[in-house]
Amino acid sequence: MTEPMTEPMTEPVLVTMGEGGVAEVTLNRPEKKNAWTMEVFDALAAAARGLKGRAGLRAVILSGAGGCFSAGLDLSVMQGFAADLSAVKAQMAEADATGANRFQAPVTGWAALPVPVIAAIEGVAFGAGMQLALGADFRIATPGARFSVMEAKWGLIPDMGITQSLPKLMRADLAKELMMSGRVLDAEEAQSLGLLTRIAADPLAAARTMAADLAARSPEALAGSKALVDETWTMPPGAGLRREAELQAGIIGGPNQIEMVMANMQERAPNFR
Template sequence: MAHEHEQEREFVLEIPEFAHLSYGVEEGVALVTLKRPGALNALSQDLLRELAEVVEVIAQDSEARVAIFTGEGKAFAAGADLKEIAALKDPFMAREYALLGQGVFAEIAALPIPTIAAIHGYALGGGLELALACDLRVASKDARLGLPEVGLGLIPGFGGTQRLPRLIGRGRALDLILTGRHVSAEEALGMGLVNRVGEDALEEAKKLAEKILKNGPVALALAKESVVRGEGLDLSEALEIEADLFGYAAATEDMKEGVRAFLEKRPPHFKGE
């Protein structure tokens, strides 16, 4: 006999089986690790598709408040898979290949929570473009970053020609893109390509995530949205967006708790409401 009122089912997040990456969440930090160490985590099409899947998981995972992307072994990601690039037969296949990478990285960039790339070893070509899709980048002292595609007779195709100039300026971006040279972590820090440099990129990224996690989750999402939506707009239009989102933030329970905690000289206890 059917119950008059069905009991509400608890949402259970389904995590796919991944062959080329791992995913886990601990204390609010979602960690995505590329796992093709034998190929220096080169971004094959299969790995790109798994990245798209894991982004969907992160977007649905209520426990994930900050996401860190890193690589297993000696490199963050040494670039796209050259065997797959060599197999591209015509401009149409190559265009679809570029659109696949661009689409995946656009999904990473569109995540509402803060994202951090923890870079060690090589972050070249598609690997650097993956890092550029994240909000923040932390590098270990051994990191080497660059877009070397012109040396292969190509151009960056996963967003590098567009995201890099927006991040570090046209002149500096063209320096890297047209020479194809690699830069050290320290030079990358000096040009604003990375935000922090430390002995261990993942540990530094986790420390950065801890600082972010102390703040209100709704405010974090709205702050990121304000920056992203305001890019490329006239200042007056961008300020309108900021005012709207400020108003939204001011109506949240988190804002009331944050102000109350400040006045009471205690740490806030945000609930994301």
């Protein structure tokens, strides 16, 4: 059974909490292939903020309703931008406490969660949809899924937090080629480039299995592993080593780390605080 948090079924983004502390966040504009309006931008950012403070959260799954992850920006958004460019540029210059603006927060907010975030991808992940998928910790897609950093089609650069995700996943020359060309990738090429974690016939089922497995691990170890990669992957060696030691010092000997050891020794499921 899943427990709706507050959103009615007409909302552009649905958030449900399932058993074991796994939240599912679903883009809910299937008739538009889950294209983003400004309501989608704000609803995704609000969902990430709301889940960050939710007690007992263990993992998050991002998906799209109707068999499609997201086709990117709704054309109405592009038309709205053209009508008032000065307002758009002003919003680009306004950042929250994390440094993200209104257009970046729906993507970067998932990295701020101390739990694993898994994107389950069917259909296409284009433009904003691609950047949202890259903002997750893991990406699982169907063999027929297609991907594109599509902003080049509109004469733009990707600017929804891609600087925080892509450098950890692929070489700079390959990233430039995808950004400059905007070409469409199939799932096999996306995986070969490091953009996909796994290909699965049913990515949502695979994501739920993965989330359940990770939810059985120590929450401090999960949060520490996520921080270790996110904070240090592009750090200079000395700073990275210091952060590695700081994170481990905060975990080792803690009640959940000891519980993990005891559970393994006693061949039982752990009972975390």
